[in-house]
Amino acid sequence: MISRRTLLAAAAGATLPLAAPGVLRAQARDLRLGIITPPGHPWNNAALKVAEVLKEKTGGKLTMTVFHAGQLGNEGAMMQQLQTGALDMAFLQAAEVGNRVPNVAAILAPYVIRSTEAAAKLVRQPIAMQMLEPLPKETGTLGLGWGITSIRVVFSAKEIDGIAGLNGMKLRINTTPAFRDFYSLLGAAPTPIPTPQVYDAMANGQVDGLEADLDFSWNQRFDKVSKVLMRMDAVFMPFIALASGKAWQTLSAEDRALITAATKEALAVQVDQTVTNAPKLLKDFEGTGIKIVVPPTADAAPIIAEYDKIWAPKAPILPELRKIGATLG
Known part of the structure; x- marks a missing residue:
């Protein structure tokens, strides 16, 4: 090597x-x-x-x-x-x-940036x-x-009002373990779907929701198969x-x-x-009339603690990454 x-x-x-x-x-x-x-x-x-x-x-x-x-x-x-x-x-x-x-995967940890x-x-x-x-x-x-990419958002085919709404949801995610562990802690059932099939999976009820960045989401027009866009302000890719x-x-x-x-x-x-x-993409989504939900920041604290129990031992750089992320606004 x-x-x-x-x-x-x-x-x-x-x-x-x-x-x-x-x-x-x-x-x-x-x-x-x-x-x-x-x-x-x-x-x-x-x-x-x-x-x-x-x-x-x-x-x-x-x-x-x-x-x-x-x-x-x-x-x-x-x-x-x-x-x-x-x-x-x-x-x-x-x-x-x-x-x-694994230290590279630390950048995918939830709430390192907002x-x-x-x-x-x-x-x-x-x-x-x-x-x-x-x-x-x-x-x-x-x-x-x-x-x-832009920070990722969650689209839901059913009415949800916050993070609790992910509990029990069949959620299409990127298959990386960093994202899987995060959404599993929220009670979702992470469901891998090949990218070209995501829109149809939402349309036919194969999954209840999906998470993706704003650029990809607008290009695919996931708002047309969703009732809610939830701004998690948690992860990016x-x-x-x-x-x-x-x-x-x-x-x-x-x-x-x-x-x-x-x-x-x-x-x-x-x-x-x-x-x-x-911000332009968010305005585009607002213009579609889709319901946009922004969960309270306080909801994140318990998830961060549980997540870091899993990932800090595997990715020792994570605590330092969080300290730096907290200074970036």
């Missing part, structure tokens, strides 16, 4: 011992980036921006092809391709990386990059930075821009620096745009 020191040195532009020195950019090279979201999604736009900058800065010698909508497989498959060097880069959800590195604005601030804190330091050793990848450790070593220091800078710039724009768009 590639060591963290080796990859971090590469990120800083140091010269690496290469198995084949001739692979450094002497001719045109097309990088491959995988992503599960469809064309037009904010994450995809960020990936395409990286590709645009690389082509412009190198006069077309270094380009990037973005494989949208899981064309290369699901996130687990893309992680494996990163590890073998078959894939150069990927934008993967923190859930996928957190399955392998708003999209706070989520944006959190991924820009030094602790966010600190959480990615074990990736070279644990996954053979290098974390170049974070992107975000960031993503990580990952580079393959094996592929990284075949790049020159100049190219590594260029890719890192282009990625960080594109992610910064994506984060800012997500913050700007979140």
